[in-house]
Amino acid sequence: xxxxxxxxxxxxxxxxxxxxxxxxxxxxxxxxxxxxxxxxxxxxxxxxxxxxxxxxxxxxxxxxxxxxxxxxxxxxxxxxxxxxxxxxxxxxxxxxxxxxxxxxxxxxxxxxxxxxxxxxxxxxxxxxxxxxxxxxxxxxxxxxxxxxxxxxxxxxxxxxxxxxxxxxxxxxxxxxxxxxxxxxxxxxxxxxxxxxxxxxxxxxxxxxxxxxxxxxxxxxxxxxxxxxxxxxxxxxxxxxxxxxxxxxxxxxxxxxxxxxxxxxxxxxxxxxxxxxxxxxxxxxxxxxxxxxxxxxxxxxxxxxxxxxxxxxxxxxxxxxxxxxxxxxxxxxxxxxxxxxxxxxxxxxxxxxxxxxxxxxxxxxxxxxxxxxxxxxxxxxxxxxxxxxxxxxxxxxxxxxxxxxxxxxxxxxxxxxxxxxxxxxxxxxxxxxxxxxxxxxxxxxxxxxxxxxxxxxxxxxxxxxxxxxxxxxxxxxxxxxxxxxxxxxxxxxxxxxxxxxxxxxxxxxxxxxxxxxxxxxxxxxxxxxxxxxxxxxxxxxxxxxxxxxxxxxxxxxxxxxxxxxxxxxxxxxxxxxxxxxxxxxxxxxxxxxxxxxxxxxxxxxxxxxxxxxxxxxxxxxxxxxxxxxxxxxxxxxxxxxxxxxxxxxxxxxxxxxxxxxxxxxxxxxxxxxxxxxxxxxxxxxxxxxxxxxxxxxxxxxxxxxxxxxxxxxxxxxxxxxxxxxxxxxxxxxxxxxxxxxxxxxxxxxxxxxxxxxxxxxxxxxxxxxxxxxxxxxxxxxxxxxxxxxxxxxxxxxxxxxxxxxxxxxxxxxxxxxxxxxxxxxxxxxxxxxxxxxxxxxxxxxxxxxxxxxxxxxxxxxxxxxxxxxx
Ligand code: PEP
Ligand code: MG
Numbered sequence: 001x002x003x004x005x006x007x008x009x010x011x012x013x014x015x016x017x018x019x020x021x022x023x024x025x026x027x028x029x030x031x032x033x034x035x036x037x038x039x040x041x042x043x044x045x046x047x048x049x050x051x052x053x054x055x056x057x058x059x060x061x062x063x064x065x066x067x068x069x070x071x072x073x074x075x076x077x078x079x080x081x082x083x084x085x086x087x088x089x090x091x092x093x094x095x096x097x098x099x100x101x102x103x104x105x106x107x108x109x110x111x112x113x114x115x116x117x118x119x120x121x122x123x124x125x126x127x128x129x130x131x132x133x134x135x136x137x138x139x140x141x142x143x144x145x146x147x148x149x150x151x152x153x154x155x156x157x158x159x160x161x162x163x164x165x166x167x168x169x170x171x172x173x174x175x176x177x178x179x180x181x182x183x184x185x186x187x188x189x190x191x192x193x194x195x196x197x198x199x200x201x202x203x204x205x206x207x208x209x210x211x212x213x214x215x216x217x218x219x220x221x222x223x224x225x226x227x228x229x230x231x232x233x234x235x236x237x238x239x240x241x242x243x244x245x246x247x248x249x250x251x252x253x254x255x256x257x258x259x260x261x262x263x264x265x266x267x268x269x270x271x272x273x274x275x276x277x278x279x280x281x282x283x284x285x286x287x288x289x290x291x292x293x294x295x296x297x298x299x300x301x302x303x304x305x306x307x308x309x310x311x312x313x314x315x316x317x318x319x320x321x322x323x324x325x326x327x328x329x330x331x332x333x334x335x336x337x338x339x340x341x342x343x344x345x346x347x348x349x350x351x352x353x354x355x356x357x358x359x360x361x362x363x364x365x366x367x368x369x370x371x372x373x374x375x376x377x378x379x380x381x382x383x384x385x386x387x388x389x390x391x392x393x394x395x396x397x398x399x400x401x402x403x404x405x406x407x408x409x410x411x412x413x414x415x416x417x418x419x420x421x422x423x424x425x426x427x428x429x430x431x432x433x434x435x436x437x438x439x440x441x442x443x444x445x446x447x448x449x450x451x452x453x454x455x456x457x458x459x460x461x462x463x464x465x466x467x468x469x470x471x472x473x474x475x476x477x478x479x480x481x482x483x484x485x486x487x488x489x490x491x492x493x494x495x496x497x498x499x500x501x502x503x504x505x506x507x508x509x510x511x512x513x514x515x516x517x518x519x520x521x522x523x524x525x526x527x528x529x530x531x532x533x534x535x536x537x538x539x540x541x542x543x544x545x546x547x548x549x550x551x552x553x554x555x556x557x558x559x560x561x562x563x564x565x566x567x568x569x570x571x572x573x574x575x576x577x578x579x580x581x582x583x584x585x586x587x588x589x590x591x592x593x594x595x596x597x598x599x600x601x602x603x604x605x606x607x608x609x610x611x612x613x614x615x616x617x618x619x620x621x622x623x624x625x626x627x628x629x630x631x632x633x634x635x636x637x638x639x640x641x642x643x644x645x646x647x648x649x650x651x652x653x654x655x656x657x658x659x660x661x662x663x664x665x666x667x668x669x670x671x672x673x674x675x676x677x678x679x680x681x682x683x684x685x686x687x688x689x690x691x692x693x694x695x696x697x698x699x700x701x702x703x704x705x706x707x708x709x710x711x712x713x714x715x716x717x718x719x720x721x722x723x724x725x726x727x728x729x730x731x732x733x734x735x736x737x738x739x740x741x742x743x744x745x746x747x748x749x750x751x752x753x754x755x756x757x758x759x760x761x762x763x764x765x766x767x768x769x770x771x772x773x774x775x776x777x778x779x780x781x782x783x784x785x786x787x788x789x790x791x792x793x794x795x796x797x798x799x800x801x802x803x804x805x806x807x808x809x810x811x812x813x814x815x816x817x818x819x820x821x822x823x824x825x826x827x828x829x830x831x832x833x834x835x836x837x838x839x840x841x842x843x844x845x846x847x848x849x850x851x852x853x854x855x856x857x858x859x860x861x862x863x864x865x866x867x868x869x
């Protein structure tokens with residue numbers, strides 16, 4: 001079995017085997033970019049390692065020897081060589097990038113002897129010992145699990161004693177002392193010496209990387225990002241080049257475009273005389289990449305050209321790591337860069353305009369679920385005017401949020417989970433250990449670090465607002481106090497964070513949702529051209545509908561009219577209606593409600609400007625409108641001027657054991673036809689009003705909870721008779737349709753017959769799922785999480801359609817319905833109508849449209865296009 005591939009042997013299509021980093025290093029090598037030589041130990045070796053009881057097998061060991069030999073010959077350096085010692089880095093690299101989750105060790109090959117040789121051949125003792133202390137710290141932490149803090153503390157103590165500002169002030173003598181102390185730490189903390197043999201160092205490092213695939217933080221990251229746990233990681237072994245070899249050396253990270261905004265401008269940071277982790281760890285504040293043009297103009301030009309070539313080659317924005325050693329540029333990594341959803345949209349549109357990718361490729365590159373995050377909340381303009389920024393930092397991840405602050409991932413998580421608080425994680429910096437706290441935070445704030453710090457990268461990936469590098473913030477973990485510009489804050493205090501401009505504000509500020517920008521509009525337009533599913537909104541109020549129209553909705557797919565009655569004056573009339581004993585008593589409240597409803601529908605139709613609007617007649621059980629306890633009963637009987645005892649009797653009479661299966665939907669129409677008649681008059685009345693003003697309105701009247709053709713036919717007759725009588729009264733007609741919700745399994749099973757009396761179908765997957773699974777939609781919270789945890793359900797079927805069960809019924813209903821009426825319009829208006837995975841399935845069974853909440857409209861639009869492409 002071949003477990004090891006030299007960089008010359010691989011290419012970018014071998015991600016699964018070589019990991020993302022390995023595949024890209026190989027690709028860059030074959031394209032002739034300046035990549036330090038090395039080899040990749042494959043993910044299959046990782047599998048073999050686990051199969052072999054967490055040990056490298058003989059085959060792998062033998063191949064490592066061979067690869068080392070080849071590398072040594074190629075670069076003219078060898079482990080332990082007295083005149084040119086080989087030093088290597090060992091880095092993990094999984095097939096799907098997992099930033100910060102796995103471990104890296106640099107400078108392997110240094111020991112008490114080779115450090116001296118390195119000092120001699122570079123004529124730089126400081127550099128040699130600086131490299132050695134880094135190896136000792138990284139190796140000690142990753143392999144022997146000695147906490148990083150203890151190493152840091154030793155360094156910190158020496159800096160404090162000598163009043164140093166930065167690591168660069170450490171002298172050769174200091175570094176000797178540090179190396180000595182670090183070695184003592186090995187004995188004290190791990191009971192072992194630091195291994196002097198480079199080969200032993202290398203194998204221990206490879207072992208540790210393979211083991212780190214299963215560490216807790218990697219598991220949490222995989223779980224959060226739905227990455228399979230059996231993929232394994234590869235290990236890259238690469239000749240070291242040194243960014244810490246002097247002031248003509250350095251190291252940095254860059255993105256070929258701005259990863260927060262998508263702006264087409266090289267974006268990055270570097271540090272002179274520094275190595276690897278210094279830039280991302282946020283220990284020293286890095287310089288913007290543009291300043292390299294002043295300090296090393298030739299090298300800067302070479303870097304810009306290399307970055308452009310890589311972007312054109314990979315046809316996507318690249319995330320680059322580079323090192324400069326004595327004025328020579330080396331590329332250490334190129335991969336497709338992580339970006340905010342806003343940047344993803346802008347970059348996709350720009351790449352199409354630059355001719356690098358096609359429209360369909362652009363659409364496929366954007367995750368529909370992330371689109372919601374583009375409609376980032378902003379602080380309310382007026383509320384903001386009342387507040388002054390307390391401090392400001394780097395705008396690392398856009399969006400605005402308020403929350404209660406916590407200083408550790410654990411306390412943030414506890415406040416979120418146990419107290420249901422909105423929390424903001426405030427820290428000096430973050431590390432992969434903080435991931436669980438970051439995931440549940442509304443926003444993240446750090447006092448240190450740059451735009452590529454761990455906090456910044458992770459927050460952007462999650463679409464969580466973040467402000468980093470806030471100089472005016474100090475966090476004192478020991479005493480549980482944060483100080484912002486002189487003001488002390490404690491855990492639980494409120495803070496507002498604007499990650500779009502980096503500002504922090506004391507207290508809570510109201511947030512508003514922002515608008516669709518031009519790039520997103522372009523993506524939505526292209527999606528409309530590519531996709532063939534209609535995307536409608538579930539909207540009950542003119543405000544909802546107006547919002548949905550801004551997001552490009554084709555019209556309304558569902559208005560739940562019962563939601564229109566939950567206003568005080570309407571509730572009163574509704575109650576008067578419900579407790580009435582006969583049709584005669586119902587007349588007065590019905591007349592009142594007719595006026596109100598007609599006004600509602602008029603507004604919705606007016607906004608529609610002729611787009612299709614589907615209005616569903618009253619659905620829920622009547623007793624939902626009635627008072628429940630003694631206090632409410634006293635209040636309502638007083639308002640209605642009736643005897644409380646009489647009201648109690650009516651409430652009791654309407655009470656049901658199982659209301660979800662009770663007197664709702666068209667069952668109401670069978671017993672109280674006058675309610676539906678009133679609603680139909682209001683709908684058609686409003687449409688006719690606009691019709692006389694010259695606006696063509698297409699009302700679609702929808703009947704909920706149909707179970708049989710007979711029932712639908714009965715209710716339809718009521719509707720049609722009412723419409724016809726109104727047409728006759730007014731001497732005008734217009735086009736309208738009467739269709740049904742498909743949300744009872746029996747309706748799906750007999751869809752061919754139901755279609756005979758329906759002008760359209762609309763799947764109510766909420767009820768259809770409830771009735772197919774027998775899961776009460778209002779009670780699933782008590783057991784659904786366990787079903788998902790125990791693997792009995794892959795996903796919550798109320799959020800992602802259950803293709804095998806509910807989906808099968810839907811498929812059957814579509815086929816049967818279209819057997820009767822080949823052009824029958826069929827929609828989906830349950831919760832899953834806005835879910836990208838479900839939309840893929842709906843496209844496959846020839847549904848005509850989906851309808852979802854206004855904020856899901858753009859998500860559904862893109863998902864519909866992707867489902868078609
Ligand atoms: C449904 O059941 O899926 C539906 C859209 O109706 P409601 O949620 O109002 O019952
Ligand atoms: Mg329903």
